[in-house]
Structure formats: C-alpha cells, structure tokens
Amino acid sequence: xxxxxxxxxxxRDAQSAASAPSTxxxxxxxxxKVLFLxxxxxxxxxxxxxxxxxxxxxxxxxxxxxxxxxxxxxxTKCGICVGACDGFAIPGASIEAVFSQMRKIALMGEKxxxxxxxxxxxxxxxxxxxxxxxxLAMLPxxxxxxxxxxxxxxxxxxxxxxxxxxxxxxSQGLERFSRAIExxxxxxxxxxxxxxxxxxxxVALTLMQTLGDASGxxxxxxxxxxxxxxxxxxxxxxxxxxxxxxxxxxEQRDHMLADERIGGAVGTPEQxxxxxxxxxxxxxxxxxxxLLEAADVSDAVAVRKRVxxxxxxxxxxxxxxxCAKSCPTGARRPSPTDGQLVFEARLCIGCGLCTNACPQGAxxxxxxxxxxxxxxxxxE
Numbered sequence: 001x002x003x004x005x006x007x008x009x010x011x012r013d014a015q016s017a018a019s020a021p022s023t024x025x026x027x028x029x030x031x032x033k034v035l036f037l038x039x040x041x042x043x044x045x046x047x048x049x050x051x052x053x054x055x056x057x058x059x060x061x062x063x064x065x066x067x068x069x070x071x072x073x074x075x076t077k078c079g080i081c082v083g084a085c086d087g088f089a090i091p092g093a094s095i096e097a098v099f100s101q102m103r104k105i106a107l108m109g110e111k112x113x114x115x116x117x118x119x120x121x122x123x124x125x126x127x128x129x130x131x132x133x134x135x136l137a138m139l140p141x142x143x144x145x146x147x148x149x150x151x152x153x154x155x156x157x158x159x160x161x162x163x164x165x166x167x168x169x170x171s172q173g174l175e176r177f178s179r180a181i182e183x184x185x186x187x188x189x190x191x192x193x194x195x196x197x198x199x200x201x202x203v204a205l206t207l208m209q210t211l212g213d214a215s216g217x218x219x220x221x222x223x224x225x226x227x228x229x230x231x232x233x234x235x236x237x238x239x240x241x242x243x244x245x246x247x248x249x250x251e252q253r254d255h256m257l258a259d260e261r262i263g264g265a266v267g268t269p270e271q272x273x274x275x276x277x278x279x280x281x282x283x284x285x286x287x288x289x290x291l292l293e294a295a296d297v298s299d300a301v302a303v304r305k306r307v308x309x310x311x312x313x314x315x316x317x318x319x320x321x322x323c324a325k326s327c328p329t330g331a332r333r334p335s336p337t338d339g340q341l342v343f344e345a346r347l348c349i350g351c352g353l354c355t356n357a358c359p360q361g362a363x364x365x366x367x368x369x370x371x372x373x374x375x376x377x378x379x380e
Contacts, residue, residue: 028098028117028133031077031090036068040086040285042351043067045328049351055084057170076168079138080176086285090134095143096286098131105129106152114139115157115198118168127199130157135169136177142287142294144184144192145305149298155193156181187305187370188298274339275324282330282347292346295370302371308350309368312343316362326357346373 042049043066052061052068060074061081068087081088082095089095105112110129117132126132133139136156147154156177163174181192272280284292294301310331312323319341324332331347332354334340354363 028090028093028131031079031093031134033072033091034070034075034077034079034081035089035091036070037087037089038067039283041068042328042349042353045326045351045353046356047328047351047353049085051084052081052088055080055172055176057168057172078135078168078173079133080135080169080173082138083140083176083180086287090138094286095138095140098133098139099143099146099290101131102147102152102154103150105131106150111153111155112147113155113157113195113198116163116173118166119157119159119162120198124198125201127201130198135166135173137169137173137180139177139180140287141180141183141187142290144181145187145301146290146294148184148188148190148192149294149301155195157195157198159196187301188294189300189304270336272334272336274321274334274336280330280333280336282333282344283328284347285329285349288347288349291370292373295374302374303369305370307368307370307373308352308365309345309372310343310348310350310354311364311366312341313362313364316360317341317358318360318362320359322357322359323354323363326353328353332363346375348373 038044043063046066053059053063056075057078057080058074058076060071060076062069062071070081070088077090079090082090102112105128108129113127113130114136115126115130115132116135118134120126120132136158144154160174164171166173185191269279269281271278291301291305291307295305296302319339321334321339321341324334324341327333328351329347329349331344331349333342333344335342350365352365355365357363
C-alpha cells in the first residue's frame with residue numbers, strides 16, 4: 001500500500017498531466033517542419049497544378065521532377081500549404097488529427113475554440129477545448145464544412161489586426177481562413193462564431209475546490225479523491241460522463257466513416273489484369289472524405305456545395321483507358337472483371353487530367369453538387 005507521500009505525488013502527477021498541452025497542441029502550435037506527401041499530389045500524373053506555390057506566402061515551395069519540394073530555410077511553417085492541398089502536412093498533426101480532436105472536444109460537450117499560436121503568450125496554458133494552430137489558414141474549407149454539418153459548436157479566437165499585420169504569412173492568413181469559413185457557412189447555412197477570448201486552463205482551481213469540499217474526510221481520503229478527479233479531467237471522462245447523448249451521436253458519425261457508403265475499401269492496391277502494371281489503387285483524400293461525410297449528413301451541403309466532376313461522353317469513348325492511366329485517385333479505372341471503364345464519383349477530385357489524356361475527347365469536367373459524389377440509389 002502506498003504512503004501519504006505517494007498519494008500526494010500521484011495527485012500532483014495527475015494534475016500536471018491534466019494541465020499540460022497535448023502532443024497535438026504542441027505539434028500544431030510549434031511545428032518543426034512541413035512535409036510533402038507525394039501520394040496526394042497530382043503533378044506526378046502530369047498535372048500543371050500550382051495551388052501550393054500560389055498559396056505559399058514566402059515562396060518556399062518549388063516544383064522539381066514533377067513533384068513539390070519545401071525550402072526549409074524559407075518556410076515559416078505557417079501551414080497555409082496544408083490548407084491549400086492534401087499534398088502537405090504537419091508531422092503528427094494532419095488535418096485529420098485536428099478534426100479528430102474537434103470531435104473529441106464536442107463529445108465532451110464543450111465548444112471547440114480554434115486559435116493561432118502567435119496570439120498567445122508563451123506562459124499561457126489554454127483550456128482543453130482550445131486547439132492551437134500555427135495559422136487558422138491551415139484548415140481547408142472541407143473541414144469547416146464537415147464540422148458545421150455535424151453540428152459541432154465552433155468559435156474562432158482571433159485578433160484581426162494581428163492577422164492583418166502577420167509577417168509569417170505576409171497577411172495572407174486572414175484572407176484565406178476567412179474565405180474557407182465563408183465557403184463552409186454558405187454550404188451548410190450555419191455560422192462560425194468569433195471571439196477575442198481564449199479560455200485558460202483551470203484544472204488546478206478545480207482540484208483545489210475538490211480538496212476544499214472534502215468535508216468529513218481525512219487528508220488521505222481527500223487526496224485519493226483529488227487524484228481520481230485529476231485523472232478523470234486529464235482523460236476527459238469527467239465531462240464525458242455528463243454527455244452520454246452527445247457521445248452516442250458522435251459515435252454514430254464515427255461509425256458512418258467506416259461505412260461502405262463513404263469510406264469503402266480505398267488505399268490498398270488490388271490486382272487488375274486490365275490495369276497498367278496489373279494493379280489498381282483507389283485513393284480517398286482527407287478533405288474529400290470530409291466533404292462526403294458533410295454531404296451525407298447535411299441536405300444543405302448536398303444541394304449547395306459546388307464541385308467539379310468528371311463526365312464521359314459514351315458516344316465518343318472507345319475504352320482506350322487513357323483516362324484511367326492518368327487518374328490520380330482511381331476514380332476512373334478498368335473493371336477487373338471485363339476491363340470496361342468504371343467511374344466512381346466519390347473519388348473524383350475534378351483535377352481534369354482525364355480530359356487532357358483522352359484521345360477521343362470523350363472526357364470532360366462539369367459543375368455538380370456534392371450530393372452527386374455519394375452513391376446513388378441505382379448504384380447500391
């Protein structure tokens with residue numbers, strides 16, 4: 001059995017764990033570098049896309065050998081490129097990780113507050129419902145759209161004058177995250193709140209109140225209660241216990257991500273005798289997955305969010321499969337059964353590579369709405 005000293009130390013350790021910033025928060029607030037992810041870049045397939053170069057406020061991105069490269073010396077690690085293209089990510093803090101953290105905070109019944117690390121003093125410890133980003137512009141419109149579609153209570157803590165004067169982003173961050181939020185609000189008919197306040201961690205106060213309320217208990221019993229509550233707060237269990245209905249709602253949303261209707265079997269190469277190299281691979285990018293989920297849960301997104309979608313003129317198509325060879329996601333691919341062209345709308349990112357590749361001019365792009373990306377009744 002532990003001594004009183006052991007119990008006191010356990011309470012202090014639990015309190016420290018509860019108040020310390022999470023790994024995600026540290027990675028987001030002060031990223032060491034920005035990575036390029038070749039699998040989500042369309043340039044290796046022949047695209048002339050320049051989104052990353054146009055987005056970078058410091059000219060730190062260059063194209064070499066049909067691929068992007070980041071100049072570590074010029075890069076300010078603002079993360080704007082992450083918001084512009086799935087081909088970039090902050091190690092340990094992808095947009096999927098950010099969105100997962102947002103879900104967890106909402107599950108606890110808290111408002112999700114997003115802010116920039118450069119607005120907070122180094123001595124400030126934000127509350128657990130605060131996500132600290134290197135720049136708000138690292139979040140793409142699809143993430144904001146999905147969060148609003150799921151009913152997550154959002155607030156952005158920002159000082160507009162500071163954003164306008166930001167030297168790390170050459171003042172581009174404000175314009176970019178404002179535009180992303182506007183697109184999400186238009187698609188969902190919901191709004192993101194703005195605030196000038198960031199709540200500070202209050203764990204120590206809560207624990208001291210617990211100790212002070214321990215009437216009728218000896219010191220050791222009070223410290224054990226203190227340790228238990230500190231562990232509850234650190235794990236989020238304290239708030240979660242009071243939000244069972246919200247937990248059930250978000251679990252249902254999480255399960256839907258694994259459902260064939262949205263996720264499906266993507267990412268794993270499959271044998272296909274009709275495909276170049278004998279293999280096909282389907283890729284569903286993080287922001288495409290978020291857009292699909294938003295369209296599936298929100299009628300507003302399904303009929304309001306505009307996307308570019310590939311189309312085929314059957315009268316011109318001779319099934320040469322040139323379009324399938326150029327498709328970076330596997331949205332266009334030969335059927336493993338008979339080699340006939342298969343098109344899967346949910347994987348289409350509207351890059352237009354198929355239109356350039358088709359020798360018959362049978363492939364084109366058309367404007368559509370996000371609901372058309374979902375499997376239609378005839379497809380199921």
